[in-house]
Each structure stands twice: as structure tokens, then as C-alpha cells.
Amino acid sequence: MSEINDTLSTAGQWQLAWIKFRQNRVALVSGVILALMYLMTVFSGFLAPYGPDHRFARRPYVPPQGLHLFASDGLHLPFAYGLKEHVDHTGRTLFTHDPEVRYTLQLFATGDSHSFLGFETDLHLFGIDSAAEDGLFLFGTDRQGRDLLSRILYGARISLTIGLIGVTISVILGAVLGVTSGYFGGWVDELTQRTIEMLRAFPQIPLWMALSAAIPPDVDQITSYFMITLILSLLGWTSLARIVRGKVLSLRSEEFVMAAQLMGASHKRVIFRHLIPGVLGEIIVVATIAVPTMILAESALSFLNLGIRAPMTSWGVLLQEGRNLTTLYFHQWLLLPALFIVITVLSFNFLGDAFRDAADPYTD
Amino acid sequence: MLTYIVRRLLRLIPTLIVISIMTFIIIQLPPGDFFDSLQAQLAESESRADQQAFDALRKQYHLDKPLWKQYLFWIGGCVQGDFGYSFEWRRPVADLIGERLGLTFVMSLGSLVFMWVVAIPIGIYSARNRLSWSDYSLTFVAFIGLCIPNFVIALIAMYASVFWFGGSAGGLFSQEYKYAAWSLAKVWDLLGHLWVPVVVIGAAGTATMMRLMRTSMLDVLDRAYITTARAKGLAERWVIYKYAVRVAINPMISIMGMQIPQLVSGSIIVAIVLGLPTTGPLFYRALETQDMYLAGTFLMLLAVLLLLGNLLADILLALVDPRIRLE
Numbered sequence: 001m002s003e004i005n006d007t008l009s010t011a012g013q014w015q016l017a018w019i020k021f022r023q024n025r026v027a028l029v030s031g032v033i034l035a036l037m038y039l040m041t042v043f044s045g046f047l048a049p050y051g052p053d054h055r056f057a058r059r060p061y062v063p064p065q066g067l068h069l070f071a072s073d074g075l076h077l078p079f080a081y082g083l084k085e086h087v088d089h090t091g092r093t094l095f096t097h098d099p100e101v102r103y104t105l106q107l108f109a110t111g112d113s114h115s116f117l118g119f120e121t122d123l124h125l126f127g128i129d130s131a132a133e134d135g136l137f138l139f140g141t142d143r144q145g146r147d148l149l150s151r152i153l154y155g156a157r158i159s160l161t162i163g164l165i166g167v168t169i170s171v172i173l174g175a176v177l178g179v180t181s182g183y184f185g186g187w188v189d190e191l192t193q194r195t196i197e198m199l200r201a202f203p204q205i206p207l208w209m210a211l212s213a214a215i216p217p218d219v220d221q222i223t224s225y226f227m228i229t230l231i232l233s234l235l236g237w238t239s240l241a242r243i244v245r246g247k248v249l250s251l252r253s254e255e256f257v258m259a260a261q262l263m264g265a266s267h268k269r270v271i272f273r274h275l276i277p278g279v280l281g282e283i284i285v286v287a288t289i290a291v292p293t294m295i296l297a298e299s300a301l302s303f304l305n306l307g308i309r310a311p312m313t314s315w316g317v318l319l320q321e322g323r324n325l326t327t328l329y330f331h332q333w334l335l336l337p338a339l340f341i342v343i344t345v346l347s348f349n350f351l352g353d354a355f356r357d358a359a360d361p362y363t364d
Numbered sequence: 365m366l367t368y369i370v371r372r373l374l375r376l377i378p379t380l381i382v383i384s385i386m387t388f389i390i391i392q393l394p395p396g397d398f399f400d401s402l403q404a405q406l407a408e409s410e411s412r413a414d415q416q417a418f419d420a421l422r423k424q425y426h427l428d429k430p431l432w433k434q435y436l437f438w439i440g441g442c443v444q445g446d447f448g449y450s451f452e453w454r455r456p457v458a459d460l461i462g463e464r465l466g467l468t469f470v471m472s473l474g475s476l477v478f479m480w481v482v483a484i485p486i487g488i489y490s491a492r493n494r495l496s497w498s499d500y501s502l503t504f505v506a507f508i509g510l511c512i513p514n515f516v517i518a519l520i521a522m523y524a525s526v527f528w529f530g531g532s533a534g535g536l537f538s539q540e541y542k543y544a545a546w547s548l549a550k551v552w553d554l555l556g557h558l559w560v561p562v563v564v565i566g567a568a569g570t571a572t573m574m575r576l577m578r579t580s581m582l583d584v585l586d587r588a589y590i591t592t593a594r595a596k597g598l599a600e601r602w603v604i605y606k607y608a609v610r611v612a613i614n615p616m617i618s619i620m621g622m623q624i625p626q627l628v629s630g631s632i633i634v635a636i637v638l639g640l641p642t643t644g645p646l647f648y649r650a651l652e653t654q655d656m657y658l659a660g661t662f663l664m665l666l667a668v669l670l671l672l673g674n675l676l677a678d679i680l681l682a683l684v685d686p687r688i689r690l691e
Binding site for chain 1: 379382383386390391393394395507508510511512513514515516519520522523526527625626628629630632633636637647648651652659662663666667669670671
């Protein structure tokens with residue numbers, strides 16, 4: 001017990017924050033989930049059994065398939081049944097599994113080629129015999145017979161990075177402008193504050209919609225991706241700049257800042273050596289909470305066809321497939337991408353809450 | 365107080381001018397104008413589009429003039445209550461927005477009431493039973509509510525109302541009342557449909573407010589005057605409602621002014637998914653077709669609402685909290 005107390009009394013601020021953060025189990029789990037999610041975006045080509053645009057033209061709207069271990073003749077390696085097509089009395093094509101045909105699950109199966117860490121390969125973590133007419137659709141397929149699991153994995157690349165890059169831009173803008181306007185005051189401060197006031201006079205969602213609608217439809221994919229990111233961070237930096245400014249204003253009158261200035265430290269040194277570390281905790285908290293907002297915004301804009309547009313894939317784009325109520329009624333699995341959004345956003349929020357508690361390690 | 369309000373209103377004028385300029389720039393951003401997209405549509409449907417006719421139309425709506433002149437025409441009209449003309453609907457923008465604004469406000473007000481009625485009692489309850497099993501589960505539900513995109517909630521609610529409760533798919537009226545004149549029966553029909561969007565739109569806000577109320581309440585319950593009140597033997601009910609809640613609710617009141625404009629803009633996506641006859645889908649369509657005056661006026665209207673909401677929030681707070689009034 002006394003050992004812990006010794007560490008506590010000598011630990012630095014960051015050490016204390018870590019000790020406090022570590023106690024929060026939910027946040028730790030969230031952190032691990034997010035790490036896995038982002039790792040997934042790096043390996044999506046390898047994890048996904050098919051390419052995002054691989055169409056099984058004769059297999060539209062296949063319900064999620066299960067993997068089986070037991071068949072009528074006993075235990076097997078994990079396998080999936082083949083699909084049998086039949087038409088019901090309303091003329092809809094339905095798929096049921098065909099007990100006659102079994103595909104054994106293969107690890108490191110060959111399939112569509114994709115680029116993996118810079119080189120081309122056709123290796124996938126799992127799959128079934130690529131010569132077979134059917135595919136393995138663990139999350140079902142969409143209208144065009146594309147595997148939903150693969151598309152979710154590829155969609156993660158855009159959905160997860162857009163929030164992160166957007167927040168990075170917001171943080172850089174917000175921190176730089178917040179610190180300068182708080183530290184220098186005067187007309188710099190006045191100008192920044194008036195700009196923030198103007199930007200914040202606009203309601204977020206309609207402004208995002210209007211700006212996204214202004215993206216020319218003929219720009220290439222990378223450009224439109226970055227335009228969306230910029231639009232999302234356009235308003236995000238303002239709240240950060242405000243918080244940073246407030247904090248800098250109070251830090252500026254602290255004695256250690258005055259001491260540094262009296263010893264002849266340059267503005268640059270005071271800002272980077274004394275002020276930024278002082279507000280870093282706040283910045284991290286606000287940034288963590290801003291990421292899920294952007295992820296939600298991207299999905300909503302893409303869902304309305306104002307953000308990421310097909311042929312690019314994001315979770316919002318995938319959800320468009322379920323926009324029609326009748327379609328959704330027969331094919332509920334089309335909402336699966338939403339589950340991924342919820343898990344990501346939930347994890348980020350838990351993490352943000354834990355950061356908020358940890359950033360202030362001296363309470364309790 | 366009155367001079368304060370007047371001063372605040374006067375300060376709004378320069379802000380409004382800058383906002384109107386920014387709005388105009390934003391709606392001008394997309395390449396081409398409404399007639400270009402119309403021409404493209406006509407060309408697709410293979411009907412012959414006459415270049416001269418389009419030029420004449422552009423001239424009629426001043427689209428051939430330089431941008432600053434177009435802006436002056438628009439803003440000059442706005443000041444006199446003429447917000448321009450919708451190219452697509454071929455009607456004045458003011459009429460179009462006007463006839464949908466009523467339902468938009470009814471819906472937003474409904475959501476506001478829903479949020480308050482649900483969030484405040486739960487927030488109080490959660491704070492009084494801090495760290496209990498029920499507090500954890502309520503907080504968790506609120507957390508989940510915040511994390512589901514509201515268009516997905518809208519889809520699920522619509523799904524539930526159609527396939528589980530046998531309601532109609534989206535909209536605010538049954539087929540027979542859609543174009544009927546207002547009557548008691550129509551109002552009743554509206555109420556039957558209204559709860560879906562009201563709950564969906566209010567969901568995220570309810571979760572946020574609940575957490576806010578809980579934090580604020582916890583903060584107040586720790587104060588010395590609460591201990592004093594308890595120590596002198598006041599009934600617990602009295603301590604909570606007369607002493608704690610009255611102070612803890614101040615932050616909620618201060619955000620109430622902002623909630624209406626936030627609900628109006630937050631309802632846009634939900635209204636599009638549910639196909640409601642409110643302003644949101646109108647705005648969405650206007651953005652798609654580059655119906656610039658319609659889109660611009662709506663954006664401007666929301667900005668004005670937000671500014672007024674801000675002002676209202678400050679006034680309300682001064683009214684309920686004498687400490688602020690005295691400063």
C-alpha cells in the first residue's frame with residue numbers, strides 16, 4: 001500500500017493520468033476495440049474474402065450465411081452450405097442452403113487480388129474455393145450480389161480515417177489559433193473570435209449539407225474525400241480554439257510563464273515549451289470526443305448521397321442500400337454497417353470520457 | 365434588461381450582414397446554376413432545349429449579372445420580405461418555406477417537450493441514485509442512444525411503426541387527410557403520426573440532456589446548503605425539488621434557447637428519411653437541384669434562428685437566475 005502511495009506522490013502528471021485511466025476497464029476495452037478497428041483498415045484487403053466490387057451476379061440479396069461444424073454425417077471442418085435458388089409465390093428470388101453442396105472454409109485462401117502493404121497479392125485470411133459458383137457471405141450480399149462483410153471492411157477505410165484526419169486538421173487549426181489568440185490578445189484575438197462567432201452562427205448539419213452539395217460531381221475520389229474531410233473540420237476547430245484560448249488566457253498570467261518571459265524566452269519557446277503542454281490534456285479530450293461526431297456526420301452525409309459517393313465505399317454509402325423500407329423488410333442485414341458505426345462511436349465516447357477523467361488526475 | 369436586449373439586437377445587425385454574404389457565397393459555390401442542371405436534365409430526356417429560352421430566363425432572374433449585383437438583388441428583397449423565387453417550384457420562396465414552417469415548428473416543439481419531460485426526471489433520479497444499478501443502466505442506454513446515427517434510428521422507427529404497429533410509412537398524415545382542410549380529425553391524425561419523428565428527433569438530445577442534468581444535480585447535491593437543509597430536518601422531497609432542482613436546472617434553461625434551432629436543423633436528416641412535409645426535405649431537394657434562393661433562404665433562416673436562440677438563452681437565464689441579473 002505504501003509503495004503505491006510513494007509512486008503516487010512522486011508521479012508526474014502524465015503518470016498520474018495513466019494510473020487513473022488504467023482503472024477504467026470500459027475505456028481500456030474501448031481502446032483495444034478501436035486499435036483493432038484501425039488495424040482492420042490496414043489489412044482490409046487481406047481480411048475481406050472478396051474485393052469491394054466483386055459481384056456475384058446470380059446471388060443478389062443472399063441472407064447472412066452461417067458456418068457449420070456438424071452435418072447429417074457427423075463432425076467436419078468448418079464449412080458453409082452452397083446456395084439453392086427458388087422463386088416464391090410473389091416472384092421474389094429466395095436463397096436457401098443446399099445440403100448437397102458443402103464448401104470447406106479455407107484459411108489463407110486465394111481470391112481477388114488486392115494490394116497489401118504496397119505489393120499485389122491474391123491471398124485472403126479466409127474464403128472458400130474461388131472456382132465455386134457460390135461465395136461465402138457471412139454478412140449476406142446486397143442488390144448487386146456483393147459480399148457485405150467485404151464491403152464493410154473496405155468501407156472502414158474511409159469511415160474510420162475521415163474522422164481521424166478531420167480531427168487532426170481541426171486540432172492543428174484550433175490549437176494554433178487558440179494559442180495565438182489567447183497568448184497575443186489584441187487584434188489577433190479579436191479577429192479570431194469574430195471569425196469563430198460567424199462560423200458558429202451557422203447550424204452545423206445544414207452547413208455541412210450545403211457545402212458538400214457544392215463539391216463538383218466530376219472531381220476524382222481522393223479530392224472529394226479530402227473535400228469532405230475539410231468541410232467536416234471547418235466547424236470542428238472553432239470549439240477547440242475556444243477551449244484552448246480560455247486555458248491559455250489563464251496560464252498566461254501564471255508565474256512560470258512570466259518567469260520564462262523574464263528569462264528572455266522567445267514567444268516560440270513560451271508557446272511550445274510552456275503553454276502547449278499545459279493545454280495538451282484538454283486538446284486530447286476534445287479531439288477524442290470530436291472523432292465520433294465526424295464519423296456520424298460522414299455516415300449521415302453519405303447516406304444522403306451528399307458525402308462519399310459510390311463507387312467509393314463507406315459505411316454511410318452501404319446504408320443507402322437499406323434506405324427503402326420494403327427492401328429493408330426483406331433484407332434486414334443491410335443495416336449491419338450501422339452496427340459498426342455504433343461500436344466505433346461508442347468506443348470513442350467511452351475513451352473520451354475516460355480521458356476527461358484522467359486529464360484531471362488531481363481530483364479524487 | 366430592456367436596454368440590454370436592444371443592445372444585443374443591434375449587435376446582431378453586422379453579424380447578419382456577414383452571414384448573409386457567406387450564405388450567398390455558399391449557395392453560389394456549386395458550378396453552374398439551376399438552368400444548367402435543368403438543361404442537362406432536358407438533354408437527357410431528349411427534349412429539345414432552346415439555348416435562347418434559357419438565356420432569357422437567366423436574364424429574368426438576374427443570373428447573368430455579376431455576383432455582387434445578384435447578392436444585392438437578393439438581400440434587398442429579403443429586407444422587404446421577398447426572399448426570391450424558387451426555380452424548381454416556380455413559386456416565391458417565402459410561400460414555400462412558410463407553408464412548411466408551421467409543421468416544422470410543431471414537430472420541433474414536440475421534440476423539445478419530449479426531451480424535457482423524459483430527460484429531467486431521469487437525470488434527477490439518476491443523480492439521487494448515483495452509482496446504483498439503475499443509474500448505470502440508464503446512463504448506458506443514454507450512451508447507446510447518442511451513438512446510433514439518427515437516420516438509422518429513423519429507419520428503425522419507421523420499420524417498427526409499419527411492420528409492428530401497422531402504421532403508415534413516414535409522412536405526417538394518413539392518405540385521406542393529406543390534402544384535406546384542417547379539422548379536428550386531421551389534427552388527431554397528425555398526432556397519431558407525429559410521435560415517431562418527435563421521439564426520433566428528440567432521442568439524441570434526450571440522452572445529452574439527461575447526462576447534463578445528472579452532472580448538474582450531482583454538483584448541487586454536494587453543496588453545503590443542501591446539507592444545511594437536510595440538517596435542519598426538511599423533508600427530502602422538499603430538499604430535492606425546492607432546493608436542489610431549482611438551481612441544478614439552470615444550465616438546462618440556458619441551453620433551451622439553443623435547442624429549438626438545433627432541433628430544426630437536426631430534424632433535417634430524419635425528416636428526409638421519414639419523408640415528412642417539413643422544411644428539411646425541401647432544403648435537401650433545393651441543394652440537389654441548385655435551387656439557390658430556396659436553399660439560401662433556408663440556411664439564412666436557420667442562422668437567424670440560432671442567433672435569436674442564443675439571445676433567448678441569455679435572457680431566460682437572467683430571468684431564472686437572479687445572480688446573473690445583478691451583475
